Amino acid sequence: MNPAGSTKERILNAAEALFAQRGFDGASLRQLTSAAGVNLAAVNYHFGSKDKLVEQVFRRRLDALNTERLAALAKVSGAPGTRLEDVLAAFIRPALELSHDNGGSLFMRVLARAFAEHDDTLRTFLSENYGHVMRQFTAEFARLLPGLSKEELYWRIDLVTGALTLAMSGFGMIRRRDNVSERAHREQTTQHLIRFAAAGLSAS
Amino acid sequence: MNPAGSTKERILNAAEALFAQRGFDGASLRQLTSAAGVNLAAVNYHFGSKDKLVEQVFRRRLDALNTERLAALAKVSGAPGTRLEDVLAAFIRPALELSHDNGGSLFMRVLARAFAEHDDTLRTFLSENYGHVMRQFTAEFARLLPGLSKEELYWRIDLVTGALTLAMSGFGMIRRRDNVSERAHREQTTQHLIRFAAAGLSAS
DNA sequence: GTCTATAAAGTGATAGAC
DNA sequence: GTCTATCACTTTATAGAC
Helix, strand or coil, X not given: CCCCCXXXXXXXXXXXXXXXXXXXXXXXXXXXXXXXXXXCCHHHHHHCCHXXXXXXXXXXXXXXXXXXXXXXXHHHCCCCCCCHHHHHHHHHHHXXXXXXXXXXXXXXXXXXXXXXXXXXXXXXXXXXXHHHHHHHHHHHHHHHCCCCCHHHHHHHHHHHHHHHHHHHHHXXXXXXXXXXXXXXXXXXXXHHHHHHHHHHHCCC | CCCCCCHHHHHHHHHHHHHXXXXXXXXXXXXXXXXXXXXXXXHXXXXXXXHHHHHHHHHHHHHHHHHHHHHHHHHHCCCCCCCHXXXXXXXXXXXXXXXXXXXXXXXXXXXXXXXXXXXXXXXXXXXXXXXXXXXXXXXXXXXXXXXXXXXXXXXXXXXXXXXXXXXXXXXXXXXXXXXXXXXXXXXXXXXXXXXXXXXXXXXX
């Protein structure tokens, strides 16, 4: 992890915000370094290139997010009383908690872009570095949904993860009622998403 | 509609493909006119600007797609025997049929990008020109799901339309088995999506 | 580690000949 | 309606001073 307020971290924060807003191509290094309050040359000095910076934007959040997701999954995985909803909570809750703290909700928008873009380079990067996470979730889903064929299961998981990522990318923009606390609002959203996803996964 | 093979149409086809692949910012007018086999200046002559071209890429497909969706909805809307699945079919089937013919599946990828980008200009354009379609579908969903609050209903429709658009944007890339006809494969996918969406919408 | 200056290439858009 | 040539900028990236 980088020291808070370091040049590297300020660049990552500005990049995350601008990539969310304008996309990887749409955000220029000039906008980015200007927003970060650092020199234009700093990106190449600290990251090597714009592409490497994009990679680090993903790594910074996904390393932590996926560690949390796997830890939450490990708590319920393989247990006899585990319900589908518990596994989905392990997938959803860490992401929505990320959305809560500084900049995290912007990252979910970056991630949703990556889903929709179907870019091969990006997909390969994500699959190589974080593919094991989805494989573990898939194994647990398979255990809890024994009636589904492999084909059908993969298909539904794909649909659900896409829908959830897209939904969570919009979470930061949903206006919550003033009389509901941030924490309560997030928990309510989590429950909505879990119900929705569980219904979709186990549809007969 | 433009004459098939006209300069305008060749530009629109090339634009659709490149916007799907590289995004609106990522695809340059030079790549685009080169792929279309037309002169660089042709885009500005025929469309005025790159932004106007983007608009036309959406219009060309959405005018037809939404007309078909509304026609299909009209056949089941308000009838006593109508099920949730019938309304979803009216939404899904025209889009997957579009995916079948030339270039349409590329357009669904463009549309999915638009969903994930959260770009205000684009969202305003879509809402102003095609918002009435979602309003009609929403009204029918509300009739068939009287137990849901308005808030809850809007939320679920948002989730479902996002998920469906994302899923359909990947449809053209799913490898189908050799022993299944294109038509059968599409119908199977339609049924999967309908079941999934119906379960999510009516989750208790 | 941060800066300025600049290279080298790419961008959207347009004027004007045909 | 199509073309070439070009303008005015922006792009990523880097060399070299401090």
